Amino acid sequence: MNCRKILVVEDSELLHRMYDLVFGRYRNRGTKIVHAMNGLDGLNLLPQHPDTDLIVLDINMPGMGGLEFLDRVKQEPTFKHIPVIIVTTEGKEEQTLRGLRAGARGYLTKPFEPRDLHDLIDKLFPRDLIPLDAGSERRGLRE
Amino acid sequence: MPYEEFLADFLLESRERLDRLEDILLALGETAPERRRSALDEACRELHTLKGNSGMMGFKDLQGLAHSMEDTVHALDAKAPQVGPLLEGLDEFRRLLGLRSAPAPPSREADGAVAPAAEESFQGSVRVAFSALDGLMDHLAEMVIFRNRLADTVQRACSQGAQRQGWEEVQLAQEVLGKTLGLIQEGVMRLRVVPLRSLFGRMKRIAHDEAVKEGKGVRFEATGGETPMDKALLEVASAALGHIVRNAVVHGIEPPEVRLSRGKSKTGRIKLTASLLSNEVSVEVVDDGAGIDRRALEREATERGIDCSRIDDLNSLVFHPGFSTRKNADMSAGRGMGLSSALEAVRRICGHVEVSSEPGMGTLFRLRLPLSVSIVRALLVRADGEEYALPVSAVVESRKLQPGDGHVVNGAGVLPWRDDLVPLLDLGYASRTSRGRRESGYVIIIEADGKHRGLVADGITGLREIVVKKLDPILGSWEGLSGSTILGDGRAVLILDPKGLTSVPPFVAGTA
Numbered sequence: 001m002n003c004r005k006i007l008v009v010e011d012s013e014l015l016h017r018m019y020d021l022v023f024g025r026y027r028n029r030g031t032k033i034v035h036a037m038n039g040l041d042g043l044n045l046l047p048q049h050p051d052t053d054l055i056v057l058d059i060n061m062p063g064m065g066g067l068e069f070l071d072r073v074k075q076e077p078t079f080k081h082i083p084v085i086i087v088t089t090e091g092k093e094e095q096t097l098r099g100l101r102a103g104a105r106g107y108l109t110k111p112f113e114p115r116d117l118h119d120l121i122d123k124l125f126p127r128d129l130i131p132l133d134a135g136s137e138r139r140g141l142r143e
Numbered sequence: 144m145p146y147e148e149f150l151a152d153f154l155l156e157s158r159e160r161l162d163r164l165e166d167i168l169l170a171l172g173e174t175a176p177e178r179r180r181s182a183l184d185e186a187c188r189e190l191h192t193l194k195g196n197s198g199m200m201g202f203k204d205l206q207g208l209a210h211s212m213e214d215t216v217h218a219l220d221a222k223a224p225q226v227g228p229l230l231e232g233l234d235e236f237r238r239l240l241g242l243r244s245a246p247a248p249p250s251r252e253a254d255g256a257v258a259p260a261a262e263e264s265f266q267g268s269v270r271v272a273f274s275a276l277d278g279l280m281d282h283l284a285e286m287v288i289f290r291n292r293l294a295d296t297v298q299r300a301c302s303q304g305a306q307r308q309g310w311e312e313v314q315l316a317q318e319v320l321g322k323t324l325g326l327i328q329e330g331v332m333r334l335r336v337v338p339l340r341s342l343f344g345r346m347k348r349i350a351h352d353e354a355v356k357e358g359k360g361v362r363f364e365a366t367g368g369e370t371p372m373d374k375a376l377l378e379v380a381s382a383a384l385g386h387i388v389r390n391a392v393v394h395g396i397e398p399p400e401v402r403l404s405r406g407k408s409k410t411g412r413i414k415l416t417a418s419l420l421s422n423e424v425s426v427e428v429v430d431d432g433a434g435i436d437r438r439a440l441e442r443e444a445t446e447r448g449i450d451c452s453r454i455d456d457l458n459s460l461v462f463h464p465g466f467s468t469r470k471n472a473d474m475s476a477g478r479g480m481g482l483s484s485a486l487e488a489v490r491r492i493c494g495h496v497e498v499s500s501e502p503g504m505g506t507l508f509r510l511r512l513p514l515s516v517s518i519v520r521a522l523l524v525r526a527d528g529e530e531y532a533l534p535v536s537a538v539v540e541s542r543k544l545q546p547g548d549g550h551v552v553n554g555a556g557v558l559p560w561r562d563d564l565v566p567l568l569d570l571g572y573a574s575r576t577s578r579g580r581r582e583s584g585y586v587i588i589i590e591a592d593g594k595h596r597g598l599v600a601d602g603i604t605g606l607r608e609i610v611v612k613k614l615d616p617i618l619g620s621w622e623g624l625s626g627s628t629i630l631g632d633g634r635a636v637l638i639l640d641p642k643g644l645t646s647v648p649p650f651v652a653g654t655a
Contacts, residue, residue, distance in 0.1 A: 021148075060188055
């Protein structure tokens with residue numbers, strides 16, 4: 001698997017910008033980032049981006065929340081294999097558990113630092129997403 | 144902090160979320176009980192996101208505050224939600240955000256990408272420091288003054304017979320310069336404009352807080368949020384409207400039991416309507432309360448030695464300093480000072496306030512504000528060798544005055560005008576430069592607050608764009624003046640205040 005696209009489902013503009021920064025190291029290697037503002041938006045975007053290789057999913061969103069989105073994705077034969085990382089905020093551990101039971105591959109708790117997400121992705125996808133040289137991370141950060 | 148460069152984004156998004164949260168909380172009382180739960184869920188979601196984002200930014204205090212507010216929302220009783228503590232938390236959150244708005248220390252990164260310090264909470268897409276625009280306006284105002292000076296010089300030179308070709312070119316150049324300046328002026332004015340909506344939240348909050356304090360039920364509605372307004376004027380309007388809304392809750396809306404006994408709904412209504420007229424912005428505040436008690440006003444006026452027979456509109460007494468029909472002054476409305484000083488500020492920027500009231504039905508306050516603040520078109524008028532600037536917005540018409548045109552009624556000079564009699568006010572007499580009224584010259588009909596006056600002067604000397612400068616209070620004040628300006632030739636000229644002029648008694652010594 002080669003990570004072609006990462007779909008970020010998140011309702012905060014600020015977080016989207018932060019993900020852009022955090023994913024800088026992967027973008028340098030050709031990975032594209034697709035942004036969705038809530039679960040419904042994400043479901044609409046998925047068919048347009050069949051080459052999505054990772055979904056980063058916020059749980060707490062207006063309209064369609066993360067858990068419902070996850071359930072719907074897992075019912076779609078075309079998309080149910082896409083690995084999902086759920087992102088929750090401190091104090092919502094029960095949501096994390098529900099997400100993991102629904103088939104999420106990993107979770108992250110806000111606040112997190114860029115390296116927390118990098119470490120998690122490295123753990124989940126050992127060979128594919130790690131940049132060739134560690135130095136590219138700095139460049140990515142200031143991009 | 145790994146996400147330092149996002150400070151400005153964080154501040155902006157947080158303020159938007161806080162505004163939404165405030166909206167939800169303030170609307171909760173009017174939300175149907177079965178929909179309250181979902182409104183509260185939404186409030187929780189906003190707080191939860193605020194908490195997460197604050198955490199990401201490394202702001203532990205904000206994170207903690209959002210967390211405890213979230214707990215408070217969870218504990219709210221959907222049947223009778225008490226939002227007071229949450230609103231306080233919201234204010235605290237805003238205050239803490241304000242502390243973070245201080246300019247960030249310079250980044251040590253080589254590319255110098257410093258997070259821009261977020262300025263005041265602008266809605267929409269204007270992200271320029273207001274102070275920068277203000278500075279630009281000041282320079283522009285100076286340019287207008289010097290352009291006027293240039294125009295005067297050129298005109299003088301031409302009239303003195305300087306026919307050489309050089310002057311024609313100077314004339315042409317200054318005309319083009321004038322047009323370009325006009326365009327720049329318009330452009331900068333447009334940059335300073337923000338939608339009035341940014342003020343609605345504050346008004347809604349004032350209505351809510353006062354209603355809670357007074358133990359009254361108030362529903363606040365606002366329309367016309369897209370109405371544009373100069374940011375500087377918005378501040379003045381905000382202060383005045385704040386007082387008017389407060390006044391409407393405290394004095395206008397009756398306590399629930401009184402309303403019920405009068406056959407009204409238990410909850411009072413305050414409606415704010417903003418609209419853009421041709422050359423000004425109108426903001427109306429209507430309440431369905433008790434209306435102004437004219438008899439109480441009259442009583443109080445008599446006690447203070449004010450002669451009510453001289454006042455055409457008794458309602459306007461509410462604008463007098465220290466005037467209040469409420470016996471026990473408290474912290475908010477009831478001191479009578481706030482409203483009059485806020486309205487004074489409105490007048491200073493050439494705005495007007497009107498009030499009309501129907502006993503038992505309610506009161507209407509109408510605020511009329513100019514579109515832009517510091518440059519106005521003015522007619523230059525002369526009396527006894529003194530020149531004055533009169534804002535064109537108040538001028539209805541002007542004409543020559545011949546001896547015998549006017550006559551005297553009840554001691555005041557009047558002029559037949561449009562099937563009516565308009566009181567004449569001699570500019571020289573009113574400003575104490577002459578002892579009697581002149582019989583000939585020019586009469587300029589002005590209008591303010593629906594009242595007309597015929598201003599009598601020796602002549603009309605020009606039409607200019609003038610830059611309004613406030614008068615130093617040390618000079619004392621005369622109600623007929625609103626400020627001063629500097630003309631192209633460097634002379635300082637006083638600016639007349641149409642509203643003040645229409646309230647000057649038109650009586651002339653020796654004619655009564």
